[in-house]
Amino acid sequence: MRVLSTVPWTLRRMSRDYLVLLLLLGVPIVLLSLFSYLMGNAMAESGRLLFHDTAQQMIMSFQLFSGSVVMSYLYYDLFTEKRMRIFTLPFNKSLYAFSIMLCGTVYSLVLGVLLMTYAQLVLGVVWEHWVWMSYNLLLLSVVSSIVSLILMFSVRSFKTAERLTEIYGVGFIVLAGLFFPMPDNAVMNFLGSYGNPLTLSDGAVTAMANGEAGEAWLQANVLAAASLVLFPLMLLLGRRKMR
Amino acid sequence: MTIASLQGVVKRYGTQLVLDGVDLDLHEGEILGLLGPNGAGKTTLIQTLTGMTPVDRGTINLFGDDRHPFSHANREKLGLVTQEITVFDELTARENVLFFAGVYGIKGEEKKRRAAEALAFVGLEDRADKRPAKFSGGMKRRLNIACALTHRPRLLIMDEPTVGIDPQSRNHILEAVTRLRDRGTTILYTTHYMEEVQAIASRVVIMDQGQIIQEGTVDELVRTIQHEEKVSIDVTDASLVDRGRLEQIAGIKQVTVHGNKLTVISAAGAGNLDRIITIIKEQTGLVGIQADKPNLEDVFLTLTGKQLRDKEEGS
Known part of the structure; x- marks a missing residue:
């Protein structure tokens, strides 16, 4: 398992990628602080701080873009000029690709947890279920990574894949109705509920906070099932592309 | 081994x-x-x-x-x-x-x-x-x-x-x-x-x-190309030299131009240097002349007919 020896270095590389840190940590911190200031102590119908729900959705939303990190590292290591050197190394290339995916997912989870910590310690949001929220951040990150890789393996140009992942991220935020209300019809309702990873993870966390454990597990399991269904497709396309 | x-x-x-x-x-x-x-x-x-x-x-x-x-x-x-x-x-x-x-x-x-x-x-x-x-x-x-x-x-x-x-x-x-x-x-x-x-x-x-x-x-x-002789000739303006006339001289195999330097490869013992110099002097000024021993670059040029660094120099 020579690939294991690369994991600390991949994580170190990601943690030193200042552009990613700015986009997935710096920008959310600024936005969270701004929204906290604007919303003040306004209360929601649920009796919680209105900002609590906003912070939760915002932290979840940024997980949708975590796949871009995985995609970019995988691309630069296995599909650019580095490819030739990596391919001569005595390890399994598919496992190396998988290790990058895992590192990206863990890295994204850590950034999400840092945002949660900031929201709680600095902005006064009290997270009822840290572990459950983290679990859902992880699921969202896994699904986003898989979707991003499927997009990358499916198209010729990396630039196109980047644009598609942006559409995926922004698209599901829009479909979740976070920017403006969506039309009320069956398709839109599905894409704004069980067909939307962001709504699923957000719904799972909210349901658990409201004491509806059954509904919370249902939503989280749909997300987990989505990743299980998409994973073989990603594997198939990835193996074909790496050949 | x-x-x-x-x-x-x-x-x-x-x-x-x-x-x-x-x-x-x-x-x-x-x-x-x-x-x-x-x-x-x-x-x-x-x-x-x-x-x-x-x-x-x-x-x-x-x-x-x-x-x-x-x-x-x-x-x-x-x-x-x-x-x-x-x-x-x-x-x-x-x-x-x-x-x-x-x-x-x-x-x-x-x-x-x-x-x-x-x-x-x-x-x-x-x-x-x-x-x-x-x-x-x-x-x-x-x-x-x-x-x-x-x-x-x-x-x-x-x-x-x-x-x-x-x-x-x-x-x-x-x-x-x-x-x-x-x-x-x-x-x-x-x-x-x-x-x-x-x-x-x-x-x-x-x-x-x-x-x-x-x-x-x-x-x-x-050694494979020692049946050839190479002469490098510096001239005042190489664009004035008619390469076609040079190539018609008996024994000449190749004439190449780099800047104001002409490189002429002839069969060994062709004895055509006087004729080459005469033609060049008719067309432009002669600055210097040097007979070179063949090297690896000449071998390469003879075998492939291409300069190894053509692309790089052109870019």
């Missing part, structure tokens, strides 16, 4: 024949210089020898194994210095070397020791904890080499390792290559710089259009 060999290797990309029945042996402890114009098939040859590109026909034998030449065990004995700089910008020089050492299964204190040794070998020990993003081109290339050395490969493949660097770094790299050879490493060295091959290679292979067209030591190759 043969450490690696290709026999009858054929590789096509679509309808394009890139390697056309290549036979090549690499002997233990030698530096084999691989020369060829752009598109000759050098990089494809390296890709097949490292297992990155499967061949359409022929066999590859690596370290005596032609059934599974690219097994992990064989890959552990192989080092590759790529033409492009393939280090991680987010890691320091030491961390880059440690990354590759780990992949080759080197652990603990030995890994740190080997990393320090590799960095010292390429003269980067004082930059070990700096990131390559701030390195000069030459330093990046040296780090690129260090990454391929930590596991002490038996066979090191270097694909144009000195492209675009300063003379000081080039000398450093060439010295390092020679020291590696002295330690017993076999090296396959491709380059566009003929003088590098002439300085370090024990044997030279010239490729063109997917085929090996000549091989031997530098002296052996030069």
Whole structure:
């Protein structure tokens, strides 16, 4: 398992990628602080701080873009000029690709947890279920990574894949109705509920906070099932592309 | 002893024949210089020898194994210095070397020791904890080499390792290559710089259009064209010289122009120098004239009809 020896270095590389840190940590911190200031102590119908729900959705939303990190590292290591050197190394290339995916997912989870910590310690949001929220951040990150890789393996140009992942991220935020209300019809309702990873993870966390454990597990399991269904497709396309 | 060999290797990309029945042996402890114009098939040859590109026909034998030449065990004995700089910008020089050492299964204190040794070998020990993003081109290339050395490969493949660097770094790299050879490493060295091959290679292979067209030591190759004479003539304005008239002189094989320098290759003993000078004086001013001994570049030019650095000079 020579690939294991690369994991600390991949994580170190990601943690030193200042552009990613700015986009997935710096920008959310600024936005969270701004929204906290604007919303003040306004209360929601649920009796919680209105900002609590906003912070939760915002932290979840940024997980949708975590796949871009995985995609970019995988691309630069296995599909650019580095490819030739990596391919001569005595390890399994598919496992190396998988290790990058895992590192990206863990890295994204850590950034999400840092945002949660900031929201709680600095902005006064009290997270009822840290572990459950983290679990859902992880699921969202896994699904986003898989979707991003499927997009990358499916198209010729990396630039196109980047644009598609942006559409995926922004698209599901829009479909979740976070920017403006969506039309009320069956398709839109599905894409704004069980067909939307962001709504699923957000719904799972909210349901658990409201004491509806059954509904919370249902939503989280749909997300987990989505990743299980998409994973073989990603594997198939990835193996074909790496050949 | 043969450490690696290709026999009858054929590789096509679509309808394009890139390697056309290549036979090549690499002997233990030698530096084999691989020369060829752009598109000759050098990089494809390296890709097949490292297992990155499967061949359409022929066999590859690596370290005596032609059934599974690219097994992990064989890959552990192989080092590759790529033409492009393939280090991680987010890691320091030491961390880059440690990354590759780990992949080759080197652990603990030995890994740190080997990393320090590799960095010292390429003269980067004082930059070990700096990131390559701030390195000069030459330093990046040296780090690129260090990454391929930590596991002490038996066979090191270097694909144009000195492209675009300063003379000081080039000398450093060439010295390092020679020291590696002295330690017993076999090296396959491709380059566009003929003088590098002439300085370090024990044997030279010239490729063109997917085929090996000549091989031997530098002296052996030069002897193959000693039936020719080369004269370099500096003129005041080469554009005024009618090359056609020169080429019509008996015994002349080739006339090339670089700036205001004309290079004329004639059959040995043609005795046509007076006639050449007369024609040139009729058309432009004669600045100087020099008779050269044939070198590797002349061999290359004679065999392929191409300048090795055509593309680079044009860009």
